[in-house]
Amino acid sequence: MASGALSTIIDWTMNSTTANENDFPEWILGVIRCPNSGALLSLASDQLLNQLADRHARSPMTNKIGRTVSAIPTQGLVSKDGRWLYPVVQGIPCLLPDEAIPIDP
Numbered sequence: 001m002a003s004g005a006l007s008t009i010i011d012w013t014m015n016s017t018t019a020n021e022n023d024f025p026e027w028i029l030g031v032i033r034c035p036n037s038g039a040l041l042s043l044a045s046d047q048l049l050n051q052l053a054d055r056h057a058r059s060p061m062t063n064k065i066g067r068t069v070s071a072i073p074t075q076g077l078v079s080k081d082g083r084w085l086y087p088v089v090q091g092i093p094c095l096l097p098d099e100a101i102p103i104d105p
Contacts, residue, residue: 024075024091034079034086035097036064044076044085052085052103065098078103 029041053072055061061069064084073087077095084100086093 024088024093028093029077032077032093032095034081034084034100035095036084036100037079037081039079039081039083041077041079041086041093044078048078048085048103049074049076052101061101063098064100064102069101072101076101 024043026043029043032041033039034041049072052061056069056072061072063069073085073089075088077086077088077093078084082103085103086095086100088094
């Protein structure tokens with residue numbers, strides 16, 4: 001039986017009947033960290049996401065391992081050190097270190 005934060009995550013996952021990109025539970029930010037730097041994560045602002053989308057439109061961006069990013073997500077988590085963006089898709093953050101999108105070119 002899971003307890004504490006893990007139990008809460010499991011309960012939220014199991015009881016979510018609808019998931020969309022705006023369903024990300026902000027309380028989880030106190031539990032997860034940037035897998036690349038260990039920094040805290042916060043929700044990326046619309047301004048940052050728009051800036052990255054504009055930059056991506058001018059010159060395709062790549063993730064940490066050099067793969068071209070197909071599109072900048074409409075919601076994401078950004079490391080507090082300002083180095084990495086992690087996509088949030090249907091309320092689920094993709095925290096794979098290699099999939100992180102560098103914020104600075």
